Amino acid sequence: MVKQKTSLFDILNISLLCILLMVFIYPFVYMLSMSISDTFAIARGEVMLYPVGFQLNAYRAVFRNNTIWRGYFNSFMYATSGTILTLIICSLPAYVLTVKNFRYKKVFTTFFVITMFFSGGIIPLFLVIRNLKMLDTIWSIVIPPALSAWSIILFRTNFKQIPDSLTEAAKIDGANHIWIYAQVIIPLSKAILAVVAIYSFVGYWNSYFPALMYLTSAEKQPLMIVLRKFVVVGNFRGSMEGFIAADGEVQDGIGMERSIKMALVLVSILPVLFIYPFLQKYFISGFMVGGVKE
Amino acid sequence: MRKNQTELYIMIIPSTILFLIFCYIPMSGLILAFRKYDIVGGLYGTSWVGMKYFIQFFNDPYFFRIIRNTVLLNTWMLLIAFPAPILFALLLNEIQKRRFKRLVQSISYIPHFLSTVIVVGLMMELLTSRGIVNQGLQRLGLPVKLFFQEPEMFRALYVGSSVWEGMGWSSIIYVAALAGINPELYEHASIEGAGRFQMIRYITIPCLMPTVAILFILAVGRLMSIGFEKVFLMYNPATYETADVISTYIYRRGIISMDYSYGIAVGFFNSIINFMLLMLANYGARKVGYGLW
Numbered sequence: 356m357v358k359q360k361t362s363l364f365d366i367l368n369i370s371l372l373c374i375l376l377m378v379f380i381y382p383f384v385y386m387l388s389m390s391i392s393d394t395f396a397i398a399r400g401e402v403m404l405y406p407v408g409f410q411l412n413a414y415r416a417v418f419r420n421n422t423i424w425r426g427y428f429n430s431f432m433y434a435t436s437g438t439i440l441t442l443i444i445c446s447l448p449a450y451v452l453t454v455k456n457f458r459y460k461k462v463f464t465t466f467f468v469i470t471m472f473f474s475g476g477i478i479p480l481f482l483v484i485r486n487l488k489m490l491d492t493i494w495s496i497v498i499p500p501a502l503s504a505w506s507i508i509l510f511r512t513n514f515k516q517i518p519d520s521l522t523e524a525a526k527i528d529g530a531n532h533i534w535i536y537a538q539v540i541i542p543l544s545k546a547i548l549a550v551v552a553i554y555s556f557v558g559y560w561n562s563y564f565p566a567l568m569y570l571t572s573a574e575k576q577p578l579m580i581v582l583r584k585f586v587v588v589g590n591f592r593g594s595m596e597g598f599i600a601a602d603g604e605v606q607d608g609i610g611m612e613r614s615i616k617m618a619l620v621l622v623s624i625l626p627v628l629f630i631y632p633f634l635q636k637y638f639i640s641g642f643m644v645g646g647v648k649e
Numbered sequence: 650m651r652k653n654q655t656e657l658y659i660m661i662i663p664s665t666i667l668f669l670i671f672c673y674i675p676m677s678g679l680i681l682a683f684r685k686y687d688i689v690g691g692l693y694g695t696s697w698v699g700m701k702y703f704i705q706f707f708n709d710p711y712f713f714r715i716i717r718n719t720v721l722l723n724t725w726m727l728l729i730a731f732p733a734p735i736l737f738a739l740l741l742n743e744i745q746k747r748r749f750k751r752l753v754q755s756i757s758y759i760p761h762f763l764s765t766v767i768v769v770g771l772m773m774e775l776l777t778s779r780g781i782v783n784q785g786l787q788r789l790g791l792p793v794k795l796f797f798q799e800p801e802m803f804r805a806l807y808v809g810s811s812v813w814e815g816m817g818w819s820s821i822i823y824v825a826a827l828a829g830i831n832p833e834l835y836e837h838a839s840i841e842g843a844g845r846f847q848m849i850r851y852i853t854i855p856c857l858m859p860t861v862a863i864l865f866i867l868a869v870g871r872l873m874s875i876g877f878e879k880v881f882l883m884y885n886p887a888t889y890e891t892a893d894v895i896s897t898y899i900y901r902r903g904i905i906s907m908d909y910s911y912g913i914a915v916g917f918f919n920s921i922i923n924f925m926l927l928m929l930a931n932y933g934a935r936k937v938g939y940g941l942w
Contacts, residue, residue, distance in 0.1 A: 479678025
């Protein structure tokens, strides 16, 4: 870009972007303030930006609630096992599709790519899962999102960039393909594995639709379903026993309820916020490689 | 050589089977749109009924409503949420301080990684009767508004929150396209005495057009499809009039009321329209020289 003097346009532009920056950040600050502010101040509508007064009862209520703990645990389990499954299911065929003399390479590539463009929709998938007796099991949550042709292509593009000389050397030493995959390809592909793992973890963590469709037992629900019940549907009373009378302090009921909601939202985005710096490091590159080749 | 190939099959077959079961069998389940579903008939139903469910759909009292809502919601998205990241990228492109630019960018991506449940939950908290927006309204002497109960507010809320969620993330592709513009173009223009706005008008925007065109074609191809997840969280019977779209209707009729064949027929009809729209959009774009294929 050509260097220019700071003009009126620049000042306007920077101020506009600063306003946008605040629009992006404000909800997070608001959540934090609401979750620790005095409940009467919340009820009086005094909390706009910074916290008014101080209490930690909202967090206490969140951490004492078994439904939330169980949701947290379930989500963590679904996200972790789903991510591992995604990495295995997608990287194995991706390696095979890079082998030069593999006879049915075209056939298999087409087979996977077609699923990127056509799908049966939610009802046929629901019927298949029901016929397999997989309703209300972890498999219904974990398997369908793991089948991503996009990730296969992403892996394949990256595996292709590994120099042939490395795999040839291993072959001369008598290594078979499984060994090459595990000992040569995978150790050299940590960046792309990280990209797919992070995407898929965040995807599983944030999703609620499969759980809504396939899970019926209350004790199997992931955190986002719990969140939907408390925060969106507002089904609060009765599910949060004793949250108003925490430690005998005097509190405003509705103020406390809103404070707890915001505390719950903050607690539920912690894993994503924790991953975010890693995301920053990898995701742009991952986002771009998707469109580089073929 | 033969031994090598066996290993390759061992590596590729498990994934292939999973794709067959969870992607291809459901695709074949679309046949059910033309067949009567019966619990004993399994995935493919018991007898042919021809176009019965499609005709039933065309005579559905909600036919017009869900199609109108889907198209209108998408049109508003196309008018507001589509240009927003382009403008954002153009503004970012004019920033010379790289640290500031990167700060704005990385913060603008965060909402994209939040769950829809959280975005909708937050929006509800901000817009509740005692929420911050309603307090502002009251201070201005206006009555309290129950945003989520009013059909005429639904589209604004949906589009507005989508802009907040997606603007930063969607701008990545435009920022990348802008970074690829040859700097010599600007230098030449500068020597020729072109001003800031002239450079934006005659270099930056034309260079961005191919990217915009591709994404526009894809967006038009989606004119009749709205994702289920967000609408489902945001709507309620009070706002069905403007909020009920094809995908939510399929869920209620197909899954909740267990009208499987009917739901599949509606979905099938929807996919055909989407495909035709994509073809049409691409045809139009090719006429002006920006075709996808």
